Amino acid sequence: MSSISLKAKHLAYALDSSKILFRNVCFEYKGGDIVCLLGHNGAGKSTLLKVCAGVLSPSNGNLVFYNNLLPYQNGISWLPQQLSRPENFNVTEFLNLQPMASLNIESGNLHILDDFGIHSLNEMELTELSGGEWKRVQLARIWSHKAKWLFLDEPESDLDWNYKEELIYNCKLYAQQNNAIIFMTTHDLYFAKKVANKICALSDGIWVWDSSADVFWNSKIIHKLYGVGIFHEL
Numbered sequence: 001m002s003s004i005s006l007k008a009k010h011l012a013y014a015l016d017s018s019k020i021l022f023r024n025v026c027f028e029y030k031g032g033d034i035v036c037l038l039g040h041n042g043a044g045k046s047t048l049l050k051v052c053a054g055v056l057s058p059s060n061g062n063l064v065f066y067n068n069l070l071p072y073q074n075g076i077s078w079l080p081q082q083l084s085r086p087e088n089f090n091v092t093e094f095l096n097l098q099p100m101a102s103l104n105i106e107s108g109n110l111h112i113l114d115d116f117g118i119h120s121l122n123e124m125e126l127t128e129l130s131g132g133e134w135k136r137v138q139l140a141r142i143w144s145h146k147a148k149w150l151f152l153d154e155p156e157s158d159l160d161w162n163y164k165e166e167l168i169y170n171c172k173l174y175a176q177q178n179n180a181i182i183f184m185t186t187h188d189l190y191f192a193k194k195v196a197n198k199i200c201a202l203s204d205g206i207w208v209w210d211s212s213a214d215v216f217w218n219s220k221i222i223h224k225l226y227g228v229g230i231f232h233e234l
């Protein structure tokens with residue numbers, strides 16, 4: 001079994017000296033961890049995810065991707081919050097776009113089409129899909145890549161209740177079977193509570209929390225993050 005981890009040391013990202021989007025982010029996660037990054041709108045979550053995925057370079061600090069068996073290349077998959085749909089592509093063509101791994105018959109990945117309920121969509125143009133169908137196609141493509149580090153920006157948004165439940169199941173299976181780290185943002189606290197074993201949080205760019213999920217849900221920090229009195233049902 002490979003031993004993998006992701007470590008952030010004093011990570012920061014600034015547009016300029018007067019606009020620091022986040023600072024002093026420190027964490028260490030291991031293979032099998034599913035981490036939900038929480039925080040209010042504009043807290044800096046997407047920016048941190050982009051830095052982790054290599055889309056943006058940190059202004060300060062560094063990230064260490066460790067894998068004792070495989071080289072670092074091809075290890076990362078990133079789901080942006082919004083991805084515009086390429087025109088003149090159907091679902092099958094999009095799923096088989098390189099450099100990601102393919103979803104053709106030879107790949108042995110075909111079960112992923114069922115896992116995300118997109119088998120019947122194969123011939124549809126991407127521009128014809130509903131918002132939830134498009135999200136499921138993007139997730140299926142990421143799943144086929146079998147990366148060790150997944151960075152997912154609000155993967156559950158656009159999904160109905162049923163497919164959110166499927167995504168929770170698929171995340172747990174993926175992290176366990178691939179010994180992978182799934183690091184994602186979400187605004188859906190019910191989703192976070194069901195899927196994550198680790199919770200971290202940003203508040204106005206400050207790294208205010210990082211713990212096991214159990215400790216988080218038993219703490220009072222949630223009231224500070226989102227306001228008091230709205231989570232009695234969680």
Ligand SMILES: Nc1ncnc2c1ncn2[C@@H]1O[C@H](COP(=O)(O)OP(=O)(O)OP(=O)(O)O)[C@@H](O)[C@H]1O
Nearest residue numbers: 015021039040041042043044045046047048081185
């Ligand atoms: N390129 C940019 N130029 C100027 N401001 C930016 C830029 N990118 C992000 N910001 C600002 O930085 C802050 C953090 O943005 P970010 O998208 O990381 O927040 P977020 O926590 O993901 O928010 P949300 O939950 O609404 O998606 C916001 O106030 C945003 O307006």
